[in-house]
Amino acid sequence: MQNITAVILYLSGLNETRSHRFPLFTLTLLCYCVILLVNICLIATIILDKNLHEPMYILLCTFCMNGLYGTTGFYPKFLWDLLSPLHIISYSGCLVQALVMYSFACSDLSILAVMAYDRYVAICRPLEYHSIMSKQRLFKLVCFSWLTPFCIIATNISLTSRLKLCSPYIARLFCVNWVIVTLACFPTQTIINNIVAYITIIIYVFHGFFIVWSYMYLIKTCVNSIENRAKFMQTCVPHLFSLLTFLATIVFDVMSMRFGSKDLPQNLQNFVAIEFLVIPPIMNPLIYGFKLTKIRNRILNVITLKTKL
Numbered sequence: 001m002q003n004i005t006a007v008i009l010y011l012s013g014l015n016e017t018r019s020h021r022f023p024l025f026t027l028t029l030l031c032y033c034v035i036l037l038v039n040i041c042l043i044a045t046i047i048l049d050k051n052l053h054e055p056m057y058i059l060l061c062t063f064c065m066n067g068l069y070g071t072t073g074f075y076p077k078f079l080w081d082l083l084s085p086l087h088i089i090s091y092s093g094c095l096v097q098a099l100v101m102y103s104f105a106c107s108d109l110s111i112l113a114v115m116a117y118d119r120y121v122a123i124c125r126p127l128e129y130h131s132i133m134s135k136q137r138l139f140k141l142v143c144f145s146w147l148t149p150f151c152i153i154a155t156n157i158s159l160t161s162r163l164k165l166c167s168p169y170i171a172r173l174f175c176v177n178w179v180i181v182t183l184a185c186f187p188t189q190t191i192i193n194n195i196v197a198y199i200t201i202i203i204y205v206f207h208g209f210f211i212v213w214s215y216m217y218l219i220k221t222c223v224n225s226i227e228n229r230a231k232f233m234q235t236c237v238p239h240l241f242s243l244l245t246f247l248a249t250i251v252f253d254v255m256s257m258r259f260g261s262k263d264l265p266q267n268l269q270n271f272v273a274i275e276f277l278v279i280p281p282i283m284n285p286l287i288y289g290f291k292l293t294k295i296r297n298r299i300l301n302v303i304t305l306k307t308k309l
Contacts, residue, residue, distance in 0.1 A: 011087040013173040025082040032075040038285040039064040055133040067281040070104025094175035106149030114141045116214035238291045249276035
């Protein structure tokens, strides 16, 4: 079959929603605006308040920035598709979108791992906290949580870009590397892609194990100390909720994509596919904003000041 990598690709995930595209556009636009509002609000609060220039809050700021990065790779294109009669994307644009989606998800897990390490040092080694979590080390950890996933995913995408595709139809709302690989003309060409993909999965499964081990150790440490227990409930519970939300949405999507039945309704497949772009970016800033006392008080002070003016 002819190589079509130089031609446009068709995103067929919206084919069953044509009759509801305007209500769906309104709902999606509202969702994206909420994501922008809550994340930018939290980022601005942390940047503008010098009292929040601590490792935990800087990591939280990084977390919200990554949420904006990932959702920006999806929502503008999706909103455009809802108003367009044709849902198309160039092959290069498809690869870029896949790079953004995957690096966003992997960076989220990396940042959660760094957050877990930060809480471990803060609770289990409080006297050494400021020397361990110095500005230099914090900078290195932030770079690790952003650059490493980007480079790993870029390797996967570069391997995909060499494939010759024999079908222009992607049965998703957005470009997914695994789906692009399945469109290859010659399955033997995808062996290296699959090997690198599984290595990537293993790397981030270890991230997950590290986070779980960290919090199990923290729980064990905090059981016999009222002070540590209070600190755990105040600062670690939001992290745990973010982790559970992220893992639930990502695992559900990966399992559905790799092992799910194609007989599932398209609308259900779409919902599963975009969960990690809807729930975590909205819930994470809200949870941290309400749970972390310093951030909550700062936001309430700003709101109170504006109402008085």
